[in-house]
Amino acid sequence: MDNKQLAEMLFPNVKLSTQEIEQNFPPRNLPPTAQVVRFAPSPTGFLHIGNFFTAFIDRLTASKSNGVFFFRLEDTDKKREVAGSELVALNMLKAYDILPDEGLMPNLTQIGNYGPYAQSQRTQIYLAYAKKLVANGKAYPCFCEKTDGKKEVIKKREQQLTQDGDIEEQDICRNLSYNQIEQNLKANLPFAIRLKSCGLPDQTIKFYDEIRGERELHVNCKDVILVKNNGTPPYTFAHPIDDHLMGTTLVIRGEDWFPSLPCHLEITKALGFAPPKYAHTPNLCMIGANDNKLKLSKRMGASDMRFFIKQGYPKTAILEYLLNLANSGFELWRKNNPQLCYKEFPFSINKIGKSSPIFDLVKLDDVSKTIISKMNTETAYNNLFEWAKDNDEFMFNKIKENSDFVKKIVNIGREISKPRKDIAKWKDFETVFAFMFHAPTVFEWDTKFKSDIIKNVLLAFLKTFCILDSNEIFFGKLKDICAPLGFSSDMKIFKANSEKFLGNIADIACIIRTAITGKQDSPDLYTIMQILGKIECENRTNFAYNSL
RNA sequence: GGUCUCGUGGUCAAAUGGUUAAGACACCGCCCUUUCACGGCGGAAUUAGGGGUUCGAACCCCCUCGAGAUCACCA
Numbered sequence: 145m146d147n148k149q150l151a152e153m154l155f156p157n158v159k160l161s162t163q164e165i166e167q168n169f170p171p172r173n174l175p176p177t178a179q180v181v182r183f184a185p186s187p188t189g190f191l192h193i194g195n196f197f198t199a200f201i202d203r204l205t206a207s208k209s210n211g212v213f214f215f216r217l218e219d220t221d222k223k224r225e226v227a228g229s230e231l232v233a234l235n236m237l238k239a240y241d242i243l244p245d246e247g248l249m250p251n252l253t254q255i256g257n258y259g260p261y262a263q264s265q266r267t268q269i270y271l272a273y274a275k276k277l278v279a280n281g282k283a284y285p286c287f288c289e290k291t292d293g294k295k296e297v298i299k300k301r302e303q304q305l306t307q308d309g310d311i312e313e314q315d316i317c318r319n320l321s322y323n324q325i326e327q328n329l330k331a332n333l334p335f336a337i338r339l340k341s342c343g344l345p346d347q348t349i350k351f352y353d354e355i356r357g358e359r360e361l362h363v364n365c366k367d368v369i370l371v372k373n374n375g376t377p378p379y380t381f382a383h384p385i386d387d388h389l390m391g392t393t394l395v396i397r398g399e400d401w402f403p404s405l406p407c408h409l410e411i412t413k414a415l416g417f418a419p420p421k422y423a424h425t426p427n428l429c430m431i432g433a434n435d436n437k438l439k440l441s442k443r444m445g446a447s448d449m450r451f452f453i454k455q456g457y458p459k460t461a462i463l464e465y466l467l468n469l470a471n472s473g474f475e476l477w478r479k480n481n482p483q484l485c486y487k488e489f490p491f492s493i494n495k496i497g498k499s500s501p502i503f504d505l506v507k508l509d510d511v512s513k514t515i516i517s518k519m520n521t522e523t524a525y526n527n528l529f530e531w532a533k534d535n536d537e538f539m540f541n542k543i544k545e546n547s548d549f550v551k552k553i554v555n556i557g558r559e560i561s562k563p564r565k566d567i568a569k570w571k572d573f574e575t576v577f578a579f580m581f582h583a584p585t586v587f588e589w590d591t592k593f594k595s596d597i598i599k600n601v602l603l604a605f606l607k608t609f610c611i612l613d614s615n616e617i618f619f620g621k622l623k624d625i626c627a628p629l630g631f632s633s634d635m636k637i638f639k640a641n642s643e644k645f646l647g648n649i650a651d652i653a654c655i656i657r658t659a660i661t662g663k664q665d666s667p668d669l670y671t672i673m674q675i676l677g678k679i680e681c682e683n684r685t686n687f688a689y690n691s692l
Numbered sequence: 693g694g695u696c697u698c699g700u701g702g703u704c705a706a707a708u709g710g711u712u713a714a715g716a717c718a719c720c721g722c723c724c725u726u727u728c729a730c731g732g733c734g735g736a737a738u739u740a741g742g743g744g745u746u747c748g749a750a751c752c753c754c755c756u757c758g759a760g761a762u763c764a765c766c767a
Contacts, residue, residue, distance in 0.1 A: 186767045221766060290765045297764045301693090336765050362695070372765040372767035379767050403696055426698085427761080468716090472705050475716055497705080499698045500760065506703065507717045517730085562730045619726070635726085638715040654728040 145322040153329060154337070160272045169258055169389040178211035180393045183237075183244060184383075185231030186218040193447040193503065194398060194428040197466055198453040201425060202396050203242040204467075204491045211393070215247035216386060217262040220376045227235070230262075236449050240459045263382050270377040273415060274337050274370050275387055281416045283370055285335040286317040287328050288382035290373060294347035314572070315367040337371035337413060355496045362405040385409055386415040396493070399424040399500075401547045422493075423493055425688065426500040436619055455568025456531040458519075460486065461512035468511070469503075472494045482518075509568035517563040519553040528541045528554060531570040541572055542581060553580050556667045562668060578677065583684050584662025587691065590654055595692040597646065600629055601655045601688045609685075611678035615670045622652050659688035 145153075172180060183199040185191070206213035217230050234250040237243050246256035254261050273556040277283035291297055319330075328335070350360050377385075387395060402424045412419045430447055451664075452462055465484050468474045476488050505627065516524065529549070532539040543550050556577075557564030560676035566576045574581070589598060604625040613621065623633040630646040632638035638648040657669050662683060666672060673681050 149699085150697070163761075184767090186766080218767060224766065286765085288765090292765070294766075296767095302762075318707075338765095356697080357694095369765045374765080376765090383767095398761095400761055401767090424697095469704070472716090475704085476706095479716090485730065488693075497698095502703060504703050512716055540726090557729075558728095564729055568731065622726075647724085650726045657727060663728085667728075 145326070147281045148279045150322060150325065151275045152500075153298075153326070154285055154335070154484070155271055155275040158268065158275050159269045160268055162272050162276050164337060165269055165272055169391070172391040173213070174211065175257070175439065177209055178389050179205050179209040180212045180214070181206050181396055182214050182216050182387070183392065183399075184216040184218050184386075185233050186221070186379075187225045187227075189226035189229050189232065191233045192263060192450075193449055195233075196236065196240075196449050198396055198398060198465065199237060199427055200240075200242055200438055201423075201470060201493065204487075205394065205396065205493055206245065207487065208491055212246055212391075213244045214256060214258070214390065215244040215261060216390070217248055217264075217271070218379060218382070219262055219264045220378065220630045222264070222376075222383055232450075236453075237337060239453065240463060242463075263386065264376075266386070267376060268476060269389070271371065271375070273356070274377070274381070277339070277414060278337065282340055283337050284318060284320070284367075284370075284484075285328075285339055286315075286338045286367075287320075287333045287335050288317060290336065305510070318367060320691065335374040336369050336373045338367040339370055339414065341365055341367050341410060343406075343410060346642075349409060349491060351405070351409065351422070353402075353550055353635070354421055354493050356466070356498060361406050364410045366406055368411075368664055379408060380404065381411060384412040384415060384417060384419075387420055388415070392420050392516050394421045394423060394493075396423045396425060399426055410500055423496075425496060426498060429502050431501050439441070441612070452573075454535055456528075456535060456567070457508070457512050458515050458573075459507065459528060460566075461515045464515070465508045465511045467491070469501050472497070478567075512568045513565040516567050517558070517565045519558070521551065521558050524558065525554045526550050528570050528573055535655055536571070536574065549596070549675070553577050556675075565661070566667070579661040579666065583687065584660075585691075586662060586668045587658050588663050588686055589652065589692075590664060591659055593647065593651070593655070597629075598655050599684065599692055601652055602659055602685055603654075605628060605656055606682065606685055609681070611674070612679070618670055618673075622656070623649055656685070 157250070167577070173182070183195075183202050185195055205211070214233065219225055221228075230248060231250065231252070233332075234243075234248065243250070246258070248254055248263040259265055270569055270661075274283060278285075290295065293298060315338065317338070326515075326543070341364055343365040345362070345365055347363040348360050350358065350365045352358055368380055369381055370647075371377050386392075405422065405424075409419055424672040428447075464474070467486055467489065468478075468543050471489070471491055473495065474489055481488070516527075518529065528542055532543060539550075544594075554573075564615050567573055589595075608621045608625065625631075626633035629652075632645040632648045632651055635648060635650065638645055642648075653669060654664055657666055658664055660666075660669065660673060660676070676684070
């Protein structure tokens with residue numbers, strides 16, 4: 145018996161040759177500068193911000209190079225699959241307008257000539273290559289009992305550490321004779337296929353990473369699994385085959401893949417493929433809840449993209465914040481080009497930093513506040529509406545009841561040269577403008593005034609209040625009530641002789657503001673009163689008066 | 693434990709051996725101002741530590757320390 149016969153014995157039902165497969169995946173006809181990149185998530189049920197980050201980098205890289213961005217589902221492990229995960233991921237890409245050009249789409253159709261784009265549908269392809277490797281003596285069957293699950297692996301590793309300080313894979317099946325293999329097969333023993341690694345312990349391999357630059361690592365020495373004993377491949381085998389056949393030119397993926405790169409390179413070489421370029425992106429970290437400064441890995445801190453949707457961050461805020469993490473020059477560019485779309489920014493994958501950045505929600509809020517503050521009323525209102533529809537029943541009902549009222553609130557401090565920055569996310573809207581929706585029942589009065597003084601101010605205000613007044617007249621009337629109450633209507637005079645007055649014009653305005661909103665700080669008082677209307681203003685003032 | 697990666701203010705970071713180590717967020721102060729925001733001006737704050745090479749080091753070399761990743765028939 146020889147290896148060719150062995151391959152036939154192991155895979156009698158695999159008739160497809162690798163040559164036939166290659167014919168179905170012709171090289172792409174693209175200009176040499178075009179990058180073909182892919183986003184290849186596994187269906188775990190949610191989309192992590194770090195994965196989203198790499199997908200965004202994929203989208204930018206393909207667009208900038210006039211290349212192709214495709215989506216491939218890595219669903220070879222059916223045990224772990226969460227149904228519908230691909231839709232969660234794809235809908236998120238759609239929501240942020242960074243959909244791929246090719247592959248699986250949100251309507252679950254597949255676009256492109258390099259499919260199928262779900263690995264579970266490509267088993268025959270992987271098996272054909274596995275068969276070829278066995279025939280060439282580069283892989284062999286393994287009948288060992290399998291280790292299954294992370295707990296078992298950790299336990300086994302701990303045992304090995306106490307014994308000899310190093311972890312060695314035992315490849316006892318590597319030297320099985322053809323006879324032994326034949327007997328095992330006759331006994332119907334399940335088998336996996338392992339790579340017959342050519343690596344020696346002290347050999348190194350040089351390669352270039354688009355983000356990390358020139359590197360030298362130890363070669364792979366492990367006889368890794370290529371086909372599991374259930375007949376499906378692990379990622380390690382599927383990735384080189386798919387990215388070769390699909391014409392990927394640049395593999396962009398998280399840095400947690402970095403250590404397995406030598407292994408992937410050896411498999412790629414064994415298969416006879418030219419390796420793609422690689423770019424390993426730093427992992428995004430979140431800061432600990434109890435203010436510790438530990439960087440948390442993605443496995444420790446959940447950071448589901450749906451969080452940002454539920455909070456109501458504008459999609460460009462998320463994208464621009466992430467873009468700034470990727471290329472910090474974006475900030476300056478944005479300052480110099482306030483009107484341009486982020487897509488115009490000269491993104492460069494080589495300028496991505498090497499260390500893992502902490503995702504800073506405070507900074508995100510700042511980016512987001514600026515973006516929201518620049519929206520015109522119509523856009524802001526539409527954004528609020530779309531968000532409330534799915535995420536906030538109270539606000540959605542308010543909009544349905546009286547959309548003009550809500551629109552007027554949205555308009556506060558907007559469409560002016562120095563717009564207010566009150567809102568970082570649409571969820572803030574209700575809290576920032578709570579006083580517009582609920583008349584205050586508690587009042588944060590300025591404690592330096594006794595209640596009878598406050599009452600006098602409110603009475604004087606009510607006597608002259610007219611909703612039809614212009615801002616100038618309204619404020620002029622407030623000035624007029626100053627002197628009789630012992631207040632100063634001129635701030636400069638007050639500052640020079642503060643001991644001669646009970647208070648000043650600012651205090652008068654503050655008392656009325658507190659009566660109307662319950663708080664000492666708010667957006668422009670006149671605007672608020674105009675929106676609330678005559679009756680509401682009078683009712684609120686009377687209620688405040690009676691509560692004293 | 694092995695291997696690998698990364699360490700510049702609280703955070704994101706610029707500065708490829710050559711001015712006083714940019715800028716942004718956050719913080720503090722002042723100005724503007726009927727409050728709060730916005731805006732403007734200013735301030736405090738960083739090359740993890742120790743050696744070496746050099747006229748000169750954040751940058752090159754070595755050691756130490758810290759953090760992270762990885763070491764599955766998961767991806």
